[in-house]
Amino acid sequence: MIAGFDSPTQGEILLRGQSVLNIPPHQRPVNTVFQSYALFSHLTVEENVGFGLKIKKVRRSEIQDRAREALRLVKMEDFAKRYPAQLSGGQQQRVALARALINRPMVVLLDEPLGALDLKLRKEMQFELANLHRKLGITFVLVTHDQEEALSLSDRVAVINGGQIEQIATPSEIYNRPASRFVAEFIGDTNLISGKIEGTHPAMLWVKGDSGLKLMVHPHPGSPDSGYVSVNVRPEKIHLDLEPTDQLNCFPGILRSVMYFGTHLNCRVELRSGEWLTVRQPHGSPLPNREHPGLCLPGFRNPPSRCRSNYRHEDSRFPIQPCAPTVSPPSWSRTARVRDQRLRLAVG
Amino acid sequence: MSQTVIRNLTNPNRSTILDVELRQVVKVFNDQTVVRGIDLAIARVSFLAFLGLPAVAKPQYCA
Numbered sequence: 001m002i003a004g005f006d007s008p009t010q011g012e013i014l015l016r017g018q019s020v021l022n023i024p025p026h027q028r029p030v031n032t033v034f035q036s037y038a039l040f041s042h043l044t045v046e047e048n049v050g051f052g053l054k055i056k057k058v059r060r061s062e063i064q065d066r067a068r069e070a071l072r073l074v075k076m077e078d079f080a081k082r083y084p085a086q087l088s089g090g091q092q093q094r095v096a097l098a099r100a101l102i103n104r105p106m107v108v109l110l111d112e113p114l115g116a117l118d119l120k121l122r123k124e125m126q127f128e129l130a131n132l133h134r135k136l137g138i139t140f141v142l143v144t145h146d147q148e149e150a151l152s153l154s155d156r157v158a159v160i161n162g163g164q165i166e167q168i169a170t171p172s173e174i175y176n177r178p179a180s181r182f183v184a185e186f187i188g189d190t191n192l193i194s195g196k197i198e199g200t201h202p203a204m205l206w207v208k209g210d211s212g213l214k215l216m217v218h219p220h221p222g223s224p225d226s227g228y229v230s231v232n233v234r235p236e237k238i239h240l241d242l243e244p245t246d247q248l249n250c251f252p253g254i255l256r257s258v259m260y261f262g263t264h265l266n267c268r269v270e271l272r273s274g275e276w277l278t279v280r281q282p283h284g285s286p287l288p289n290r291e292h293p294g295l296c297l298p299g300f301r302n303p304p305s306r307c308r309s310n311y312r313h314e315d316s317r318f319p320i321q322p323c324a325p326t327v328s329p330p331s332w333s334r335t336a337r338v339r340d341q342r343l344r345l346a347v348g
Numbered sequence: 349m350s351q352t353v354i355r356n357l358t359n360p361n362r363s364t365i366l367d368v369e370l371r372q373v374v375k376v377f378n379d380q381t382v383v384r385g386i387d388l389a390i391a392r393v394s395f396l397a398f399l400g401l402p403a404v405a406k407p408q409y410c411a
Contacts, residue, residue, distance in 0.1 A: 001370075001373065001375065001383075002368055002370075006375070008373045008374060008375050008383070009374050009375050009376040010372065010373070010374035010385075011370065011371055011372040011373035011374055011385070011386075012369075012370075012371040012372070012373070013368075013369070013370055013371075013373065014366075014368070014369040014371070015367065015368055015369075016365070016366070016367060017366070017369075106367055107367055107368055107390075130395075133395050137393045138393070139367040139368065139390060139391075139392060139393055139394055139395075139396075140394075140395045140396070141368070141390065141395075141396050141397075141398070142395070142396070142397040142398070143397075143398045144397060144398070144399060145399070145400060145401060145402045147399060149397070150397035150399040151397075153395060153397060154395040154396055154397035155394055155395050155396075156394060156395075156396050156397070157396075157397045157399050158388065158396060158397070158398050158399065159399050159400065160398055160399065160400035161400060161401075162384070163375075163381055163382050163383050163384035164384050164385070164386065165386055165388065168388070186399075186401070
């Protein structure tokens with residue numbers, strides 16, 4: 001709808017304050033990069049990139065100069081005379097990008113631009129895209145289902161669910177303070193513990209999980225202080241101990257499986273109360289004996305980001321302050337709030 | 349041409365020019381409402397990502 005290939009049933013779309021509903025796509029200062037590249041197979045790379053300018057009847061020599069410059073931006077200047085069929089997927093994507101950048105539009109729309117590329121190439125193109133954005137100072141709008149891509153590239157992420165924006169915030173806020181259960185589950189790995197708020201403490205809440213687990217959590221500003229909620233604990237915020245302890249937010253459990261991921265280990269822990277939790281441990285950290293999993297009693301803590309700055313290095317394994325899972329503010333979209341009535345708590 | 353300028357909340361002395369604005373945008377597609385009244389402002393030289401599960405009509409926002 002921003003590019004103009006489709007129009008909204010209702011509502012208004014403005015570009016720099018001006019309504020564009022009656023302006024056709026080719027007259028909008030917006031260019032799109034499609035997942036399928038949509039290159040003209042009978043034109044060379046250079047002709048593809050300069051096509052828009054040719055339609056605008058720009059002088060041929062100028063087209064050539066600007067096409068070369070655009071190709072230089074995406075590091076494809078050596079391929080100017082080739083045809084799309086003679087290029088790899090990643091190279092074709094770069095050409096499509098050059099074509100979108102050649103007339104320096106106000107906005108570049110990237111519709112799943114890296115979806116067709118393999119993992120390694122995708123990572124490389126992510127760096128290129130971030131560099132180009134910094135270099136050119138053009139507004140980029142990316143559409144993706146890849147959360148990693150959204151979090152790493154953008155300065156703001158709009159999480160879409162059921163035709164509405166479930167949350168719009170900076171990547172770190174989306175990850176650390178998800179506004180609803182949907183956002184918490186969709187972005188990254190997490191452990192969600194449902195329960196009821198049992199009591200309040202200065203700046204803290206007691207949540208009693210369905211299985212009887214009692215957690216002390218840190219509420220986000222504007223979050224509820226009563227009712228049924230979900231506590232969201234990220235796997236990397238949980239700490240495994242070899243010895244059971246009766247500290248706050250520490251629970252006995254059994255280490256059931258360990259998966260090796262190179263940089264870290266993913267552990268599945270079954271708590272005595274019945275919950276299964278995923279715990280991320282740095283590679284090389286001591287683990288309870290896997291051979292006799294029934295004998296070990298790992299506890300877990302979830303140090304809140306707010307307390308973390310208080311830690312001294314030598315205390316890092318034993319947080320001074322007990323866990324403070326955080327409560328996220330109510331989801332700002334009204335329907336989401338109704339739907340997620342049960343789930344408005346999140347642990348930082 | 350009127351330009352929409354919003355105050356930057358973290359720095360009131362700096363204003364932000366909006367490149368794109370969506371106001372109460374609704375899209376009905378084959379009797380199905382795929383976009384339900386979206387309000388969105390995209391500041392100049394920013395990088396916004398629409399993130400959603402496959403098949404939630406994300407491309408509709410762009411196209």
